[in-house]
Amino acid sequence: MKKTFPVNFRWGCSTSAHQIEGSTVNDWTQWESSIDREKFLRQAGKNPEEFISGMACDSWNRFEQDIACLKEVGVNSYRFSIEWSRVEPERGVFDQTVIERYVHFAQRLKEEGIEPFVTLWHWPVPLWVRDQGRWESPQTVGDFVKFAEVMVTAMHSHVRTWITINEPLVYTSNSYVTGQWPPQQKSLRKAFRVARHLVQAHRHAYTAIKKIDSTLQVGLSKHNIHFSAKQPWGVNQVFARALTYLWNEWFLNRVRRHQDFIGLNYYFHNSVDVKFGKKEKVYSDMGWELYPEGLYRVLKGLKRYGKPVYITEHGLADKDDRHRAWYLQESLRYAHQVLNEGVDLRGYFHWSLLDNFEWADGFFPRFGLFEVDFVTCERKARPSVAVYREIIEQGGPEVLE
Numbered sequence: 001m002k003k004t005f006p007v008n009f010r011w012g013c014s015t016s017a018h019q020i021e022g023s024t025v026n027d028w029t030q031w032e033s034s035i036d037r038e039k040f041l042r043q044a045g046k047n048p049e050e051f052i053s054g055m056a057c058d059s060w061n062r063f064e065q066d067i068a069c070l071k072e073v074g075v076n077s078y079r080f081s082i083e084w085s086r087v088e089p090e091r092g093v094f095d096q097t098v099i100e101r102y103v104h105f106a107q108r109l110k111e112e113g114i115e116p117f118v119t120l121w122h123w124p125v126p127l128w129v130r131d132q133g134r135w136e137s138p139q140t141v142g143d144f145v146k147f148a149e150v151m152v153t154a155m156h157s158h159v160r161t162w163i164t165i166n167e168p169l170v171y172t173s174n175s176y177v178t179g180q181w182p183p184q185q186k187s188l189r190k191a192f193r194v195a196r197h198l199v200q201a202h203r204h205a206y207t208a209i210k211k212i213d214s215t216l217q218v219g220l221s222k223h224n225i226h227f228s229a230k231q232p233w234g235v236n237q238v239f240a241r242a243l244t245y246l247w248n249e250w251f252l253n254r255v256r257r258h259q260d261f262i263g264l265n266y267y268f269h270n271s272v273d274v275k276f277g278k279k280e281k282v283y284s285d286m287g288w289e290l291y292p293e294g295l296y297r298v299l300k301g302l303k304r305y306g307k308p309v310y311i312t313e314h315g316l317a318d319k320d321d322r323h324r325a326w327y328l329q330e331s332l333r334y335a336h337q338v339l340n341e342g343v344d345l346r347g348y349f350h351w352s353l354l355d356n357f358e359w360a361d362g363f364f365p366r367f368g369l370f371e372v373d374f375v376t377c378e379r380k381a382r383p384s385v386a387v388y389r390e391i392i393e394q395g396g397p398e399v400l401e
């Protein structure tokens with residue numbers, strides 16, 4: 001038996017610029033190779049070199065190889081991001097060669113029958129933005145909108161779907177609450193300021209993009225977690241509801257009038273248990289619990305917005321490809337359920353096409369459908385490629401009884 005998705009369903013893979021392109025110069029690269037970071041990693045018994053993005057997958061030069069990988073999977077869509085620091089290395093100075101390279105890439109994808117979904121900001125910022133205070137500064141909002149206008153003007157004849165910002169609250173919490181990412185702040189006041197500026201950046205960019213071409217589809221990618229309570233009553237229930245509001249809904253409520261679709265990134269299920277605080281079972285290489293039903297739950301949670309939804313990220317770190325096929329199939333079965341339950345699900349993008357630079361965790365987590373040798377940059381299909389390919393060919397996953 002099959003779970004068949006609509007014929008025009010978007011089947012894709014996702015990546016982001018800093019994680020695959022290589023040779024970028026931005027606030028992350030500076031932080032990765034800073035002396036403090038090196039000290040910190042050495043003290044933790046780690047090899048700092050494994051935490052420097054360096055040439056990553058060298059996708060900036062090997063984009064034709066990436067297209068070949070996409071063809072091998074058989075996707076009809078690809079989500080990638082633009083590296084702001086390449087396009088605008090100095091404030092107001094836009095590098096035409098870089099812009100043309102991105103235009104060419106989008107063109108090539110179209111030629112191959114792959115629809116580009118483009119993210120404008122997936123976390124690193126140019127050094128001049130860092131120096132003006134990143135998203136703490138209101139100036140960054142206006143600068144981002146200008147950058148968005150330049151890219152959309154250049155690319156909109158090839159790119160119809162735009163994602164302004166990736167996971168605003170993951171960025172805010174890791175950079176300004178837990179302090180794990182640059183600029184390593186621990187300040188709720190700053191976090192709130194940054195989140196407010198990201199709301200504004202999205203809204204203004206939305207309006208600016210629609211002015212360029214009102215038929216473009218604009219949204220953002222939101223990381224939502226399925227918070228369940230150990231018992232469906234009492235204090236755990238209250239906490240689960242409060243966390244759902246703060247993490248899943250607060251941002252989306254603020255941009256609801258400025259989005260044509262919602263991009264959902266799903267990775268986590270948190271079972272709230274105030275009393276025992278038990279740790280969840282772990283399955284992925286990073287210790288993230290694999291809980292396909294959570295995808296169904298967070299999708300259902302988006303029903304209230306009444307917008308089309310794309311799953312813009314979903315995947316797992318699984319070097320040996322032990323759970324990927326199961327996780328993919330099972331999650332898609334759950335995703336399929338929402339179609340008959342009032343959620344207008346339009347597409348699924350697997351994270352990720354390639355093994356890549358996983359932020360503060362460096363190169364150890366292997367999220368790729370393709371394994372990457374980070375010395376030679378060679379890409380090699382993991383067995384799950386064939387599984388995803390078959391799902392796409394069949395229009396959905398088989399149901400295993």
Ligand code: FCB
Binds near residue numbers: 166170223265359
């Ligand atoms: C998401 C990020 C993406 C990648 C995956 C594993 O939160 O958007 O860049 O790191 O997690």
